[in-house]
Amino acid sequence: MDALLHQIFSGIASGGIYAGLALALVMIYQSTGHINFAQGEMAMFSTYIAWELIDYGTPYWGAFFLTIVFAFAAGVAIERLVIRPFHNLPVIALIIVFIGLLVVVNSTASWIFGTTLKTFPSPFPSEPLWNNHYISNHELGSIGVVLIIVAILFVFFRYTTLGLAMRAVAENPISSRLVGIRVSWMLALGWGLAAAIGAVSGMLVAPILYLDSSMMGGVLIYSLAGAILGGLDNPWGAAVGGFIIGIMENVLGAYVIGTQLKFSVALIVIVVVLLLRPAGLFGRTVVTRV
């Protein structure tokens, strides 16, 4: 029983990480209707920036917020420079551009920063709370940060004019333009926010997995599975989906299929959800008129 509890708690902890990146994916999906396959790599690159800043002697929280600003700017720039020219092309072209982006960011990172593993500091104290042996402070802190992001996103999309404008653009770009929303900037903003959220999740992952150019590869797969499970158009759903995937990965990995086949959990979840309930657990079913 104790072992099972352990697995569940570490599942919740890794679920927090998946939830973070899943939120970034949902962010782009909500504002543009695309799934950004390069999201994990962009997060990894931002984490390297944070590592460099800390290495130069910047205090942790200073580096944290500077990195978020950097990631936001980079996200906006990528949207304007790389993605914008393709916005009229079919989905295939965009997917290939995303893959190209993934490859470029990944290899640039290992080119610039090398391939050795780097340790990344955690901002949370290392003594576990109440001397429990189930969950570390870093894991608790990560979960807290993710929940805060979800709350901010919820408030942003639900109660602010800007959030409403972004949702409108995702829903119907032409009508949004007619009522005076600057559609192209809303899309860029969506990319910027997603990159910023991704950077946060990268900085939360790095103390656990060690910083490395392939750090986010596995995380991206699980996050995608989480986002699909929870519903790609619902931040709460994606966060919950991320946690469920984390728990499933750990419990099934320990007791059912063995740690060697962990990725197959993600594959099975993705295929089953897309087949049985493509909108996810908490997503909206979209009806298309033809």
Place this chain on the structure above:
Amino acid sequence: MAEQVKTSTTSTVAGQPLSSVPLVKSATAQIQAVPLPRRLAGGRAWGIGAIVVIGALLPFALQNFYIFQLTLAMVYAIALIGLNMLVGYNGQVSLGHGALYAIGAYIAAILMNSYDWPYWLSVLPAGVVCLVFGYFFGLPALRLSGHYLALASLALAVTTPQVLKHKALEQWTGGFSGIVLSKPEVPFGLPINQDQWIYFFVYAIMLVLFLGAYNLLRGRIGRAMIAIRDQPIAAEAMGINSAIIKTSTFGVSAFYTGVAGALSAIVVQFVSPDSYDFFLSITLLVGIAVGGFATISGAIYGALFILLVPNFAGELSKSAPWAIYGVLLILVMYFLPTGFAGFVRMIGQRLSAMFTR
């Protein structure tokens, strides 16, 4: 382009007027086939014949290392034509063809290693297993489109190496260390060396498969595949059974990729789980994007590209090939949406226009 449309409307296949083929591009579908003329023009047929003859003579003029490289390029070309059927002609994006290539390679390697099958007999079973697997993966793919299919196949690509490493399969797959195979002997006492023989073996299979792909894609089924890609609803309304065509395309595409995988096992004489990671799937996608979506000749250009570029770029830096791949991928999508094949065709048309005037 207007000339091509004219030539194609004159002939009919299976009683179906070809003018019903949706050659007119919709505003959104900008990357797509430059439609080929129905019958090969005389000059083109001569050109292809000359290339086939040169291909058969090349192994006598080159060193063994270059023969080996060209053989690998042909193996890639077979995989690319398979992937292009699915992505280019049918519009289903697969990021998982590296997995099918791996399955083909492992089936062939296991047949040769554990069951002592001769190498030439192990290619077809590998293809058939992939055909069945691809067909069944194509079933859920029917309900997925665009991003979602890419996602599901991405997960397949990531999962496969883990399955290949798994303990339960280790007695066949050799686990982490893979399987080492022996080099095929030259049969019938032919006066050529082993590398030349493997070249001819792969060359013959490639010619057969290309001919098959040409007939499939230029015929009624190929047009149905393109119709589903461009106008799925109109295609259904015209009586095309979209489900059967899509799953079968997945199956045939998997067959080609599986055969290529099996041939790669024979050519390299080694299979291991880590040679078939997610990046192999990306490499194949790069190949068809650079070669040209929905073109047959593009497979050759694409194969040479994915074989040669890492060689050149590897001299710059270890991670440079991928950076160059990525940048080229984006640039090609932007500047040359029809790939290198489309570029060559455009040059050819300009030249012929210049001379006929």
